[in-house]
Amino acid sequence: MHIYFLQHAPHLGPARMADWLTSMGHSFNCCRLDNDEVPPQLSSFDALIVLGASEQIAPHGWMKREQRLIERTLNSSKPILGIGFGAELIAEALGAIVSPNTRPEFGWQQLRGNPDGDIDLPERFEAFLWHRRVFGLPEGAVSIGASDASPLQGFSWDGARVLAMLCHLEATQQWARALIEHDSERLPAPGSGVQSVDEMLADERRFALQAALLDRVMIDWLRL
Numbered sequence: 001m002h003i004y005f006l007q008h009a010p011h012l013g014p015a016r017m018a019d020w021l022t023s024m025g026h027s028f029n030c031c032r033l034d035n036d037e038v039p040p041q042l043s044s045f046d047a048l049i050v051l052g053a054s055e056q057i058a059p060h061g062w063m064k065r066e067q068r069l070i071e072r073t074l075n076s077s078k079p080i081l082g083i084g085f086g087a088e089l090i091a092e093a094l095g096a097i098v099s100p101n102t103r104p105e106f107g108w109q110q111l112r113g114n115p116d117g118d119i120d121l122p123e124r125f126e127a128f129l130w131h132r133r134v135f136g137l138p139e140g141a142v143s144i145g146a147s148d149a150s151p152l153q154g155f156s157w158d159g160a161r162v163l164a165m166l167c168h169l170e171a172t173q174q175w176a177r178a179l180i181e182h183d184s185e186r187l188p189a190p191g192s193g194v195q196s197v198d199e200m201l202a203d204e205r206r207f208a209l210q211a212a213l214l215d216r217v218m219i220d221w222l223r224l
Contacts, residue, residue, distance in 0.1 A: 001222065003028040004045035006066060008053035008085060010034060011178040015170040016211055017049065020218055033062045039069045047079040047222065050086030052130070052168065054183060067093065079161050081221055084131060087154060087164035094138035094157060103149040104188055105129040107195025108206055111153055111167065113145040118160035120216045121145060127167035127210060128176060128200075130183075134166070149193045163221050169214040173204050 003021055005014050007030050014021075014030065021028050029045075031037050039062065050070065070093050073080045082090040088098045109129050113121035121144060134150050137143060141155040144165065154165035171179075180187070180197055190196040 001026045001046040002044075003047045003049060004040050005030040006039065006048070006050045006069075006086070007032050008034055008051060009182075011175075011182050012052050012054070013175070014049070014051065015172050015175040016214055017170045017218070020214060024218075026222075033066060036062060038062075039065050042069070042072050042076060042078070045078070048073050048081070050080070050082040050089055052084030052086060074162060077161070079221055080163075082164045083168060083170065084166060087166055088133060088135055090162065090164045091135035091138060091155075094141065094162075096136040096138045096141075098133055098135045101132055101134045101150060103193045104132040105147065105149050105166075105193045106131075106187060107200040109147050109149075109193065111145050111147050114143045117142050117144050118156040119144050119163070119220050121213065125213060126206065127169060127213065128171040128206075129167055130179065131166050135164075160220055160223075163217070165217075169210055169217060171207060171210065173201060173207050176207070177201060 003026055005028060007013055018028065031039055067089065070080065070089055074093055080090065092098055106129065108126050111125055111127050113123055113125060115123065134152060137152055137155055138157060141157040143152055144154040144156060146153055150166065153167060156163050180200065188194045
């Protein structure tokens with residue numbers, strides 16, 4: 001399969017997903033929306049991944065083009081996956097409301113998988129989060145899980161052809177370090193749901209364990 005990434009910031013690339021796709025024999029391209037690259041045509045890819053964005057993403061001319069491509073992909077039979085900001089865009093396109101969360105989540109958090117969901121996630125697992133906003137469950141969607149601060153951590157739709165996740169399973173330690181350096185001035189003070197920078201980066205094994213979760217999710221998502 002040929003996958004297209006929609007990228008919104010230079011420090012928020014595909015990270016571990018690029019390695020996974022290559023190892024599984026898939027090809028991919030990145031559309032750098034932050035460099036004003038034009039989004040691809042629907043016919044240019046077999047599956048679409050909409051990546052995250054910096055917290056204070058400013059309005060850009062490419063946003064409407066991106067929204068149109070997401071809507072066209074949703075209306076097709078092609079898989080589409082959104083992470084963080086990308087998940088918000090998919091949720092909005094499916095009619096859900098995106099709003100500020102009462103409690104932000106930054107760093108490693110404990111999540112509860114949905115045992116009745118379409119995605120093979122454990123009953124409990126740890127994942128890297130970086131968000132202040134949440135969204136509702138679109139009509140016909142199935143929750144993938146929850147955390148103490150966010151009753152909905154994402155959803156699947158149309159038999160998991162469409163997947164939206166707040167958790168950044170693609171994160172590597174290098175990716176997380178670049179994100180922290182870029183957004184350090186806007187990080188909330190450590191507390192409930194927010195780790196210190198040292199805690200986020202202290203144990204590289206966390207990223208390795210999360211890689212196994214990414215493997216499970218990607219296999220489920222692309223099984224169609």
